[in-house]
Amino acid sequence: MDFATLIQILDSTVRLATPLLFACLAGLFSERAGIFDIGLEGKMLAAAFLSAAAAAVTGNVWLGVGAGMFASLILAGIHGLASITFRGNQLISGVAINFLASGLTVLLGQNWFGLGGRTPALTTGGRFEPITLPFADAIAPYPIIGPIYAELISGHSALVYLALAMVPASAWLLYRTRFGLRLRAVGENPAAVDTAGVSVIGIRFAAVAICGILCGLAGAYLALGLAAGFGKEMTAGRGFIALAALIFAKWRPWYALGATLLFGFLEAVGNRFPNIDLGLFTVPSQFMQALPYILTVIILAGFVGKAIPPRAGGQPYVKER
């Protein structure tokens, strides 16, 4: 493998990891506050649909992103209502959201555009264009540094940089602010937070809303950045891979970056080399596709270290009376 190939694979890694990173951070906020969320997939799908629909109608990519976040927030609100206010089972609510998004997107898409659930193909203006960072052209001719800067770092769409910026922002919010401390506490021991006079319900709803916004960005990036429009079930399981990445990352923001980049890298390698020839035997493409899940199972089995979920995760908070 030469240097140019490596750069191309890493470039692809960044693109593939971005939606996973958004979704993984989304799940991180929700689960750190004690709300399990397997509805990441559904929220991404709804966001991808509405962002593509809005961008197709208005021709403005940022209105599309806004619409995507709106769709995702609505579903996040439903999840919050069911699992926080009415203390329902969080897993069941999440599954319901996945089904809802899967059916509703195609139904509305067919009703609005009559293209079988697809949105019209987006043209310039409705899609994210790659951003060329300053001096990219000037630095490009230099060896090593040139390709790294011009191809790998420069030339992605705005949401990629936003996703990367979200990692330190999330870490700061969770570990350096009062809100973050309370959010983490709500996921570990909500009774203590309640005793201190802070609203558990309020913090949990805030966490679910952040989760909705981030899922909205993930979906919008899929539809407006990577593809040019929405297609039925286009998330193709990325929400579940993000959940796997979240466990892999042990519910920590910087680890989440590492986990999603690793998963993105594995997919990029699988795309580039469908069958990896190791001399003695050939690694089939199916193995590469399954690798993220295999790695997660290994993590869960405790070989690489323990992944301990937030202690109050999955339990609705009931105030003692």
Next chain:
Amino acid sequence: MTLMKHLAAATATLALSAGMVAADPALIFDLGGKFDKSFNEAAYEGAQRWATETGGTYKELEMQSEAQREQALRRLAEAGSNPIVMTGFAFGDTLAQVAPDFPDTKFAIIDMVVDQPNVKSVVFTEEQGSYLVGMMAAMASKTGTVGFVGGMDIPLIRKFACGYAQGVKAVNPDATVIANMTGTTPAAWNDPVKGGELAKAQKAQGADVIYAAAGGTGIGVLQAAADEGILSIGVDSNQNYLHPGKVLTSMLKRVDNAVYDAFKAGTALEAGISVMDLAAGGVGYAMDENNAALVSDAMKGQIDKAAKLIGNGTLRVHDYMSDESCPALSF
């Protein structure tokens, strides 16, 4: 007594013919969805053509999950639909179980062979059509490297890839063919993001013409190819219009004709295997105003010559499904 017998016979005939009149054909779409701009949409167009020509009506059903297949088939058969046409290889096993239970109903399955006395199996020689577009790809390629993106990794899709690779090698024996499959589950038919990423990866390896045989995933491949400024080849339906001037051609698989013929035959549908090959107009390549500038007369002449040779049997294109191997491409 004889009068009674006659009466009874007449009533029975009447009842039978009444049933015949009421029998509308039905069409079941596979998981890719009715409007996949490709395989299933071609079936839909065939059914629509029959409906407008004859003024008849038909029932249609879109599969949402694997588990629905048997239920859907039985329900349509019990409701008296006849004939029932279904698209896609995945119906094979289900139909083989259901067909014997409804001996009076005629079934037609596209892309699969089911050996039952009331089933018509329509198969296409995709390798022949793919061979022709492969030749065109090799002629249009400047780098000598061309790509193939398949949907779900099944023998049928490998058949496309194998025919394509043979066509490419026939024009340029030194050409490189990069083949990728999107996945191993039905989700691979609906993942335009991964399709686009595969196209970009192939472009990075030098491919400048990419053939997509991947249902909804193919839309992402065509989009990425257009974005990257390289050519793509559509599949099943004519997809040249999706990106005018950037789609080299489309490998046509006349699923619409197969559905149209089955509907037209109605309850008199003949069972057996029907092979829709190049000579029968079952497969081919698409030319229209969107790709006229991309395909020169010299290219067209050479391809039509090969088409003629394939049609009269002089030139044989290897079928991957005949022995699960491909001389021009390793998977």
